[in-house]
Amino acid sequence: MVSRPVIALDVMGGDGGAPVVIAGAEIAKRRDPDLCFHLYGREEDIRRELAAAPGVAADSTVVHTNVAVGPNDKPTQAIRRARDSSMGLAIADVKSGAAQAAVSAGNTGALMAMAKLSLRTMEGIERPALAALLPTLGDNDLVMLDLGANTECDTENLVQFAVMGAAYARTVMGLERPRVKLLNIGEEDLKGTSELKEAATLLRGATYLPMRFEGFTEGDKLGRGDADVIVTDGFSGNIALKTIEGTARMVTDLLRRSFESSLRSKLGFLMSRPALQMLRVHLDPNNHNGAVFLGLNGLVVKSHGGANSIGIANAIGVAAALVREDITRRIIQDLDNFKAHMTASQTAEQQQGQDSING
Known part of the structure; x- marks a missing residue:
């Protein structure tokens, strides 16, 4: 286990830039004093913010660059600036092994393409997937993937996403056997595309994997909390x-308008403020920040572009947890196990077919 994770931060990514990213890193450092950082961006801006972040300043290396990937840059444009941009340098840090994970709030398409x-991609993985935690009414958050990395997916992709998503749920949420479902237009076995049906058949037979496949679910049930991992195409x-x-x-906007509509409503707001505050915290994307590209030979975590310092800290926390629990190893082990069982099953079927012919 890595005791002191090194996190490469794209300080120029996202709407807030250096003030928000460095403040978030300081919060993450207070939560986890063993964290170390490599900070990529304008050195003058970074040094200015580090003056108010002594924890990060004590355990960080600053690498200067004036080049940033813009929110509207196409992936091809970003790739051409990979050697010089704060985003590209952070990813290169992971490739070289100087850092164990990169965190960026920048352009999602550019980050995916460069990463x-x-x-x-890892051996045995055809396509990486973007996974994130979403709030539910249950005791646990929900891992959902793919969230946009692949617009079209075949059966093998969906099965691989399920394996990776379950490994992610075990790592981040501490679940021994996460409940896995496929997103579909209905819960009945006969509904859905051929890819979904075939993926369901394969996952039902994979009882040896550390997950519980529980069939299909519909979009209106995503927030119920009756699944830990939801798998779908991007x-x-x-x-x-x-x-x-x-x-x-x-x-939240409708509630705000309702409470502002009359004096009685405003009094009602004062009485219900604690419950509304709890609702606001539960729905705040900053409290579930930190999507990860699963299936790559290295960890890259995507923060919301508009994340505040708490959101950045949570994204860094996700990166550190995945590093410490070595999620890449978990995914490889589960995929190898799945392939070994599939090969053995196919061999047995072929032998039975040959025996029936010879018989």
């Missing part, structure tokens, strides 16, 4: 994620 090009996953976030904002 995949630099780190490459197209559907991204739409579901944006719908959840938009609905949360709509509910």
Whole structure:
């Protein structure tokens, strides 16, 4: 286990820039004093913020660059600046082994493209997936993937996502056998695409893996808390994620308008403020910040672009947890186990077929 994780931070990524990223790193450092940082961005800006962040200043290395990946930059543009940009340098730090994880609040498409090009996918993984934690009504948060890295996925992709998502849930949420479901247009076995049906068949037979496959679920049940991992293609996953976030904002805005509508409503607001505060905290994306690209030869964590310092700290915490628990090793072990059982099953079927012919 890595006792002192080194986290490479893209200080120029996201809406807040150096003030928010360094403040978030200081919060993360207070929570986890063993953290060390490599800070990539304008040195003048970083040094100015470090004056108010003594914990980070004591355990960090500053690397100067004036080049940042913009929020509207295309992945091809970002890749051309990978050697000089704060985002590209942070990822290169992971590739070289100087850091165990990179954290950026920058352009998601650019981060995915650069990470995949630099780190490459793990052996046995066809495509990496973007996974994140979402709030639910249950005791645990929900791991959902893919959230936008792959718009089209075949059966093998979905099975691999399930294996990676379960490993992520075991690592971050401490679950021995996470409950895994596939997102579908219905819970019945006959519904859905052929890829979903085939993936379900394979996962039902994978009882030897440290997960519990529990079939299909629909979009309106994502927040119930009756699953720990939801697997889908990136197209559907991204739409579901944006719908959840938009609905949360709509509910909070409607409540605010209602409480401002009359004097009686304002008095009602004062009485219900504790409950509303709890709701606000539960729905705040900063409290569930830190999506990770699973399936790469190295850890890259994506923060919300508009995250505040608490959100940045939570993203750093996710990165540190994945480093310490060596999630890459867990994924490799589970995939190897799955492949070994699949090979043995196919060999047995072929032998039975040959025996029936010879018989």
